[in-house]
Amino acid sequence: MDIQAVNGMSYEEFLDVFGNIIEKCPLITAAVWSNRPFSSINEMEKCVYEFIDSLPSSGKEGILRCHPDLAGRELTSGSLTIESQQEQRQAGLTTLTSGERETLVRLNSQYKTKFGFPFVICAKMSDKYKIMEEMRSRLQNDPLQELLKGTEEVKKICHLRVQELSKGVLLPTKL
Template identity: 50%
Template sequence: MGHPKSINDINAMDYEDFISHFGNAIENCSLIAAAVWRFRPFNDVVHLHEALCSFVDDLPVSVLSPGQEGILRSHPDLAGRVAAAGALTAESTLEQRSAGLSQLTTEERVELTDLNERYRGKFGFPFVVCARQNKKNSIFEGLRARLNNSTEEEVAKGVQEVKKICYLRLLDLVVHEGIESKY
């Protein structure tokens, strides 16, 4: 994770620096940062977030071209194998820790692994939630409830969560003043 930069510095960034700074604003999707670089100059962090979200919204959701599902698949399971191996991105590590997912009991870990596997088995992508806006109890409740949704509902819900995660990550990467939370 880089240090926060002013919007003027961001607008002056070359392509490589922009991708380096924002490449994980949407988990493991530096392609999205690469795509929105050309929309500079940005007015502020909200404008940058809108550009990233517009790119995501324009991705297809059809079975033949599941672009939005691909974004969801780029996320790790919560407290899953990637976390256990210590291989999460720096952002995901902090986010999962803030939700209390790094301090699960053995029983909670077993249940979360089971829920994650059931979710992935049903939908074909991992459960995505903005961990910074939740604690472990609400994550468990949300996972149990969302298992009852349709795939279409879960793609839409997952993408909405991706946008929340992205916005909070941008607030860490862009100097901002007086910006109210969008979520």
């Protein structure tokens, strides 16, 4: 998909294709659509990042709260978004031992209790061992550090999703 095709999309088409580049936050995609025409896919991504960066802390926390727990209830119930299913599978979170699952459940709980939002990491750039190591490490952060780190991870996830969509690897969210 080239930038001319992206710029030629109606609002509805743009939302159907790019509506989940930020997990369960189609309003961000909707807001970015008004910045068309984009000179490149990278410029479109930059608009998404600028929108996120312009949000107050509560808005950034809201974005993080839209993410599922890693290897959590949504994974076991099959209610993850298509994108999250692929990402968690690739990181090995669908083939955990019972001990690994217990560890992740405990770490997820500790993390959410401390910070008030789920642990977010770019699962596609990680594996289950790195994820657990990062969770333990990031539990030592203060809330502001973790808000910034989580937001940066959201941007990594967005980048990979946009790249896959532009190459036709991921299916659009609604088409």
